[in-house]
Amino acid sequence: MAFTIGEIGKATRTNIETVRYYERIGLLARPNRGANNYRSYGQDALDRLSFIRRSRDLGFSLEQVRALLGLSDDRTHDCAEVDRISKAHLVEVERKIEDLTVLGRELRAVIDSCDGGIVAHCRIIEALAPPER
Amino acid sequence: MAFTIGEIGKATRTNIETVRYYERIGLLARPNRGANNYRSYGQDALDRLSFIRRSRDLGFSLEQVRALLGLSDDRTHDCAEVDRISKAHLVEVERKIEDLTVLGRELRAVIDSCDGGIVAHCRIIEALAPPER
DNA sequence: ATAAACCCTGTAGGCACTACAGGGTCAAGA
């Protein structure tokens, strides 16, 4: 029931430097230490780290994760705030997709216009350069 | 024909701190200075900064911009490398869109599953928490 | 004369890690 940092790292596919980083910023509690000063984690810490990983995989920021963790501890509270955070994040993700889609379209148009040849005639360079004066 | 940092900043919609940053990392040449030690830019510097801005707007990294600038100076060289960099960047953009699309789908599914109520029954929290043991 | 708006240098902060340097500890094989 006691895990080393390497074990919880492997179990959650999290770099151990990252685990220590989460501890440093207060996202994970400071664990007990063994006689050798090694960190010793219990199941609860492993669960918490899993929660963090999963949230990160869904693109939540660490501050959002911190808020979600806090909210998830308050089991009898209603979940409106959880929903709000999640929806706000989804909106952000959707906006990023739109931005990248526009950008990709423009980039593709620029690239397609190049027929090869020398830089002096390259349409890509031309497209990047400032307009004629 | 001589511009202050504020003027080229405004003309290219670039923060003046950013202009100084570009100078520091060697993306922009160190400009001449006036008697008051103010930076004094010519049209060439303004053009170069415009090129950087436009490339950044298309999502190129500063290292890619640096390479593109170097290539664009060699007017008689062929543009294959320019194309390669641009296509590599487009591939990256497309991969990001795909990743975000998958993520957005998953996030939406998680959010849609929540019917409100208390945190103990919230499906979002449940989806984030580690699987039952 | 004074205030606002501009400019300077240098440094530190932000995000979310990642990579050392320079040590200590432990398990397994020769």
Next chain:
DNA sequence: TCTTGACCCTGTAGTGCCTACAGGGTTTAT
């Protein structure tokens, strides 16, 4: 038993790309 390698520790600095001061000087307008 010795040694190799895998693991662990702390603390600091680096990444990309800015952004934000602090603590000054200068210019312009009123």
